[in-house]
Amino acid sequence: MCAAPKQGQKLPAGVDVEKETVLTGQVLDADGSPVAGAFVRLLDGTREFTAEVVASGTGDFRFFAAPGTWTIRALSSRGNGETTVTPDGTGVFEHDVTVAPS
Template sequence: MCGAPKQGGGLAGVDLTTQTVIQGSVWHDGSPVAGAYVRLLDATDEFTAEVVTSPEGEFRFFAAPGQWTLRSLSPIGRAERTLAADVGLNETTLAIA
């Protein structure tokens, strides 16, 4: 229940009229980064959730409308992005420089 579900895959079964989905992938040097830790921080920069990216570098969160920050940690480096999410699908990319 609280363990990180498998990341990636389709959105079948997810009600995008009620859920605020924030999803995307982590990239570095033209390739997706598997096994990166991606955390979702709220508008006050407090931890809300964390997942590990899929073999294709994907992550997905179920949040609420508002401002969020995504931060990825991995042995090859960090990336961060702030976004405003609305109900429905919010897609983004984290690029590790």
């Protein structure tokens, strides 16, 4: 069992998006339906594992990162998928990940 915290789109109180880089989005299947409970991994620019969370009941996930190049990979019983994001500063960067059977 993974000990990754459950996530959601609502940012915690006190998060200053003028000082933080937030990567957020939703895990979706090929039909656009949310995928609850997917393991969502954050990989750095060299594709090394950095962090993992469990998508919420509505498929939402969130990471706090630094500007740069990141890969967000989702793994679920409904398939896997990934997307590359390149936040260039602080703020909220929304990117959904679509999963498909392998």
